Amino acid sequence: AQKVTQAQTEISVVEKEDVTLDCVYETRDTTYYLFWYKQPPSGELVFLIRRNSFDEQNEISGRYSWNFQKSTSSFNFTITASQVVDSAVYFCALSEADYGGSQGNLIFGKGTKLSVKP
Amino acid sequence: NAGVTQTPKFQVLKTGQSMTLQCAQDMNHNSMYWYRQDPGMGLRLIYYSASEGTTDKGEVPNGYNVSRLNKREFSLRLESAAPSQTSVYFCASSEPGLYTDTQYFGPGTRLTVL
Numbered sequence: 001a002q003k004v005t006q007a008q009t010e011i012s013v014v015e016k017e018d019v020t021l022d023c024v025y026e027t028r029d030t031t032y033y034l035f036w037y038k039q040p041p042s043g044e045l046v047f048l049i050r051r052n053s054f055d056e057q058n059e060i061s062g063r064y065s066w067n068f069q070k071s072t073s074s075f076n077f078t079i080t081a082s083q084v085v086d087s088a089v090y091f092c093a094l095s096e097a098d099y100g101g102s103q104g105n106l107i108f109g110k111g112t113k114l115s116v117k118p
Numbered sequence: 119n120a121g122v123t124q125t126p127k128f129q130v131l132k133t134g135q136s137m138t139l140q141c142a143q144d145m146n147h148n149s150m151y152w153y154r155q156d157p158g159m160g161l162r163l164i165y166y167s168a169s170e171g172t173t174d175k176g177e178v179p180n181g182y183n184v185s186r187l188n189k190r191e192f193s194l195r196l197e198s199a200a201p202s203q204t205s206v207y208f209c210a211s212s213e214p215g216l217y218t219d220t221q222y223f224g225p226g227t228r229l230t231v232l
Contacts (some may be wrong), residue, residue, distance in 0.1 A: 091160060
């Protein structure tokens with residue numbers, strides 16, 4: 001069965017600290033997709049990144065970076081030099097693929113609430 | 119280009135009342151989804167529509183019905199609301215494909231059932 005675990009319920013850091021949000025997933029499929037979404041206090045869900053299971057390259061986008069390791073079934077998210085605007089709930093999610101299409105089921109972790117204090 | 123829109127933004131119902139949540143997308147996506155978000159539970163899939171004319175149950179479909187009215191619109195109906203359906207409801211859409219299948223979400227509808 002598919003499952004996404006975000007063991008960190010809440011994290012609090014001081015501005016400019018680096019912070020890593022952990023995500024561990026379970027799936028039986030060899031082809032799948034992993035996602036991170038941000039939910040700021042305003043409530044909308046903002047797409048951050050999508051990673052395909054056959055692409056293990058890590059990715060960096062500004063202060064954000066993602067570390068995908070199939071060997072440990074992890075897809076961790078690091079924010080470098082955190083800012084107050086990074087305060088949000090961050091969700092990791094998993095979707096199994098069916099040869100080019102989605103089966104329609106995006107499995108979310110329970111989220112990690114990040115508070116960045118000035 | 120508004121992306122995914124949802125109406126209403128807020129709604130209060132009494133137990134037993136019915137209502138329909140509306141969702142529309144202007145990205146020409148084939149697939150659309152309804153999720154609910156409860157505190158500490160993340161998001162859970164209620165129903166989805168892989169393409170126009172098809173709908174399928176997700177993880178928590180009981181108490182809901184959906185209609186894929188056309189390619190743009192996907193509505194969620196509560197026939198007889200219950201307090202357990204108090205939640206935030208999100209609609210999403212995506213275009214299935216090996217390199218493109220990312221779900222984009224609407225702003226959500228906060229529903230309270232008294």
